[in-house]
Amino acid sequence: MGRPPRFTPQQLQATALALLDAHGPAGLTMRALAAELGTGAMTIYNYVADREALELLVVEAVVAQAQWRHAPQAHWRDEVRHIATAMWQAVRAHPHAIGFILTRRSRSPAVFEVAEALLAALARSGRSGQALLVAFRAVWALVAGAAQAELAGPLALQAGESAPRTIERFRALPPDRFAHLIEIAGAALGSDAENEFSQILDLLLAGLAAGGR
Amino acid sequence: MGRPPRFTPQQLQATALALLDAHGPAGLTMRALAAELGTGAMTIYNYVADREALELLVVEAVVAQAQWRHAPQAHWRDEVRHIATAMWQAVRAHPHAIGFILTRRSRSPAVFEVAEALLAALARSGRSGQALLVAFRAVWALVAGAAQAELAGPLALQAGESAPRTIERFRALPPDRFAHLIEIAGAALGSDAENEFSQILDLLLAGLAAGGR
DNA sequence: ACCTGAACACCGTTCAAGT
DNA sequence: ACCTGAACACCGTTCAAGT
Numbered sequence: 069m070g071r072p073p074r075f076t077p078q079q080l081q082a083t084a085l086a087l088l089d090a091h092g093p094a095g096l097t098m099r100a101l102a103a104e105l106g107t108g109a110m111t112i113y114n115y116v117a118d119r120e121a122l123e124l125l126v127v128e129a130v131v132a133q134a135q136w137r138h139a140p141q142a143h144w145r146d147e148v149r150h151i152a153t154a155m156w157q158a159v160r161a162h163p164h165a166i167g168f169i170l171t172r173r174s175r176s177p178a179v180f181e182v183a184e185a186l187l188a189a190l191a192r193s194g195r196s197g198q199a200l201l202v203a204f205r206a207v208w209a210l211v212a213g214a215a216q217a218e219l220a221g222p223l224a225l226q227a228g229e230s231a232p233r234t235i236e237r238f239r240a241l242p243p244d245r246f247a248h249l250i251e252i253a254g255a256a257l258g259s260d261a262e263n264e265f266s267q268i269l270d271l272l273l274a275g276l277a278a279g280g281r
Numbered sequence: 282m283g284r285p286p287r288f289t290p291q292q293l294q295a296t297a298l299a300l301l302d303a304h305g306p307a308g309l310t311m312r313a314l315a316a317e318l319g320t321g322a323m324t325i326y327n328y329v330a331d332r333e334a335l336e337l338l339v340v341e342a343v344v345a346q347a348q349w350r351h352a353p354q355a356h357w358r359d360e361v362r363h364i365a366t367a368m369w370q371a372v373r374a375h376p377h378a379i380g381f382i383l384t385r386r387s388r389s390p391a392v393f394e395v396a397e398a399l400l401a402a403l404a405r406s407g408r409s410g411q412a413l414l415v416a417f418r419a420v421w422a423l424v425a426g427a428a429q430a431e432l433a434g435p436l437a438l439q440a441g442e443s444a445p446r447t448i449e450r451f452r453a454l455p456p457d458r459f460a461h462l463i464e465i466a467g468a469a470l471g472s473d474a475e476n477e478f479s480q481i482l483d484l485l486l487a488g489l490a491a492g493g494r
Numbered sequence: 495a496c497c498t499g500a501a502c503a504c505c506g507t508t509c510a511a512g513t
Numbered sequence: 514a515c516c517t518g519a520a521c522a523c524c525g526t527t528c529a530a531g532t
Binding site for chain 2: 174256
């Protein structure tokens with residue numbers, strides 16, 4: 069007998085993301101999601117194949133939030149910057165989702181769409197084929213890597229750790245072996261993430277401009 | 282009564298990494314590790330505080346495998362390339378560990394040592410303070426991001442998927458919306474990872490050279 | 495100090511039965 | 514077609530008892 073679905077896929081997706089945002093990866097379970105929706109755990113399996121599919125749904129939800137405008141009249145450099153920044157911001161808006169975004173292979177339209185937009189902008193630098201691929205991979209890596217560095221890099225802030233405490237932690241390292249690291253720890257704490265990402269991107273864009281048109 | 286430990290920390294670390302390499306993340310459990318060592322699950326807790334600590338042990342094991350030589354007479358560009366490549370290769374040698382490396386914050390000496398070596402090389406470009414931090418974060422992001430892209434990027438090969446099958450999958454996308462992605466999919470499959478990483482790094486190094494000395 | 499089994503509070507998922 | 518509870522095979526970890 070054709071029974072109408074109790075939930076929409078969008079409802080599931082939004083609830084899963086909300087759960088993740090609120091309680092972190094450990095809080096996103098089939099059972100917790102079901103409870104949040106007011107049903108039993110097994111009901112979730114009417115909408116996703118398994119836990120992995122649920123995680124992909126969340127990745128899609130985050131990446132889909134990346135918004136950019138197509139600007140064919142702008143310089144390709146500005147358009148690449150615009151799209152890369154949009155993606156970085158979307159990822160950054162959901163810190164608890166970053167782990168999933170970094171490690172789960174998503175084939176969702178949202179991911180393909182940012183990829184295509186980036187490729188189109190980069191193609192305007194005069195690249196095609198292997199050179200275009202390399203340029204794309206470089207920008208993608210920088211965006212993903214910037215999110216990674218903030219989450220888990222050597223200079224990432226520990227969750228709930230104060231700035232003075234972080235500086236102190238680095239000062240406690242052997243100064244003869246980690247001189248630069250200790251020196252830079254202060255700058256890392258004073259650094260504004262948005263501005264820093266912009267500068268990192270600038271470095272790569274300068275390299276891309278040198279090789280392009 | 283002072284009882285001598287049955288295992289060394291190195292033994293635990295090596296066995297954990299071997300288990301991960303052989304069976305993937307799902308295969309690395311406290312119980313499986315204990316069984317592999319021929320003991321009960323709870324024995325592991327005499328060596329690590331919890332599962333998270335075990336994962337950090339594995340991350341450390343992988344990063345510690347990065348080997349580079351200090352070359353103060355070489356151009357800073359070559360030294361940066363050398364260290365970045367060493368780290369990328371170490372990460373790449375353990376595909377099943379990449380997820381942990383990307384998402385777990387490690388404060389192990391191994392991580393601090395690559396970071397310091399990279400910083401020292403980059404400092405020779407004439408940078409210090411915020412500019413040095415930005416240069417470091419850019420290189421780090423590129424290395425981490427390259428590993429990410431290979432694991433989970435839009436052009437990553439699906440585990441066990443053949444090259445023709447991958448191309449077919451991209452050809453099945455709407456060609457009007459994903460023209461560049463479809464075009465580039467072929468290049469992505471023919472691309473040699475080592476060579477591609479080198480080219481990506483070149484782009485960033487060109488940008489770094491333009492801003493440095 | 496280190497070892498370890500029993501037990502607890504969770505998971506994801508299979509199965510079978512419902513509408 | 515979709516819903517759902519019971520049950521199974523796992524987890525990480527606490528506790529208490531051992532040497």
